[in-house]
Amino acid sequence: MDWQSWLIGIVGRALAFGTPLLWGTLGEIYAERAGVVNLGVEGMMILGAFSAFAVAQSTGHPGLGIMVAAVVGGVAALIHAFLTVTLRANQYVSGLALTMFGLGLAGLLGRGWEGIPLRQPLPDVTIPGLAKIPLLGPMLFEGQSILTYAGLILAVVLWIILYRTRWGISIRSVGESPATADALGVNVFLIRYLCVMFGGVLAGVAGGFLSVDYRPSWTEGMTAGMGWIVIALTIFAAWDPLQAIGGALLFGALYHLSYRLQAWLPPELLKLMPYAFAILVLAIAGLGGAGRRRGAPGALGVPYARGEK
């Protein structure tokens, strides 16, 4: 069945390419739900990608590489949290600075590591039993990265935490109305710090996935704007972890198609597709929302100072 193998190929690759987008978007959703925009995703991802590769290559343990990437992403996000939460700096500018810094630092440190294939990439996993289901099995459960499965489970868990637990209420209230949350005894600063750092951890893992799993190698600028797609996806997913799965899959498929269609269209024009599509998707979301920012946390982007107004 030709169309079946075609479909299996598309969905399978969309899942793979959607994985870093999903991880990044889930992290950004949590940061923004707590009221902090972090435009530094691209920077945190590239730092994660480099550190994961460097650690995996020198130790031979790709899993350790991913863990280090998570820590590095978290530390990078800590800078952003300190500047925006404690010093109440402009969130846009701080995030941009983080991206510039991350891209520069990764490029600087990564000089000698370029073009070497990773000796031990993260192994792909086939889930026994589930992979036997016709069509769905090979599409979803055969030869995917463990991070792909983990990302999907994480999305569900994060949705439950956000909407069904006290923590979730605290996070959402901090993003909606920090003064009210503060008055009710919620530690606004702590929650913002934790959410921003959590976002950084996930962005770090997203970057690590790229360099030790998807393309087990290190190239300067290998995130190629994916961090920005993540920020668009956060809006597109209406700050909802479950909707992020759909968004990540859609853009994963788009990235994959931009390789598939090279027989018919020039590769350069195909590569711009995800970016053009991101604008289109947000424009359509804008049309649908009739100008209202659906789902956006009320205090998004606004620093909180105790006792002011």
Place this chain on the structure above:
Amino acid sequence: MKRVGPFVLERRLAPSRAAVIGVSVLAVLAALLVMAIIFWGYGVSPWHAYATIAKSTLGSRYGLMEILRRTIPLLLCGVGLVIAFRSQFWNIGAEGQLLAGAVAATGVALYSGIPAPWLLPTMFVVGFLAGAVWGIIPAFLKVKLRVNDVITTLMMNYIMIYIVEWLIHGPWKGPTMRGFAYTDTFPKAAWLPTLPLSRVHWPTLVIGLVAAVLAAFILARTRLGYEIRVVGESPDAARYAGINFLRVSLWVMILSGGLAGLAGVGEVGGIHHKLLSPVQVSVGYGYTAIIVAWLARGSPIAAIMTAALFGLIFAAGDVIKVALRMPFQVTGVFNGLILFFLIGVELLMYWRVRLAPKGERWTGKAGSSES
């Protein structure tokens, strides 16, 4: 008012000019300090690094000229971004708008057949328009559909980068370039004149300086400038006053994108004389211009100074690459650091520290009078 030991911290509503300058200098110094640590970590003596940079940039005529030529695109993009930021339009797309100008200028130079004396002026006009068109798409989407301006302007960068890649690999690939991904070299009539023994294409520099002065005039003295400021400082007041957001945003992005487009014309017409890989046409001028504009704090005239500062940093990047054998990415690290420190110390500007008056006692109530 807060009391800390023998000092009192007072809040002020508007920072004084001295505070702004002092705090900005402090930020740059702090970034230099952290950068010294990075040099040291890379195995380069920071003292040697800074001495080499100073000697090869500020210490020679060639170095000074290189600073100047790097300043040109930063100035044009920076002035445009100052205008955009004044209206709270987050134009992160100067990079793409610059490239749009470069593409348009290349099209005119290679394919229009316009006779010599009119060729360069046409390149500038068309380059401005191309940058403006690339800028007004996000403006339209922001006002009409509330699409986030940061994201659209950024995505437009990537789209333009791949359009340039496509042009130089495909339809515009120069037959005389032996397989390299360049267009053909421009005819001599499309080369911008330069100062002797340098790459300073002075007509673009003049345009940049005039643009800074004009932008200052527009912001301070015209109705459009007034509307830009009201939209930026108090959108609610602007709405109440019946200011047309679409009109203001479109004008802002025509100017902002157009100026970046002019920078692109200068780069291909004055330096490269052909269209080539986007990372070579612009080594991140559009992104660095964000810092140029932020450091200028809303003043186009101040952008002349801050553009020169970052011109120096780019020139230093070249020195670091050649003399110290470190990658050019050092500039990216440094730019990020400066930006971190700039916004990090911003809060300082709004506080004044002075000795507490004698006899005044801490009652605990003083803290609540802070507004």
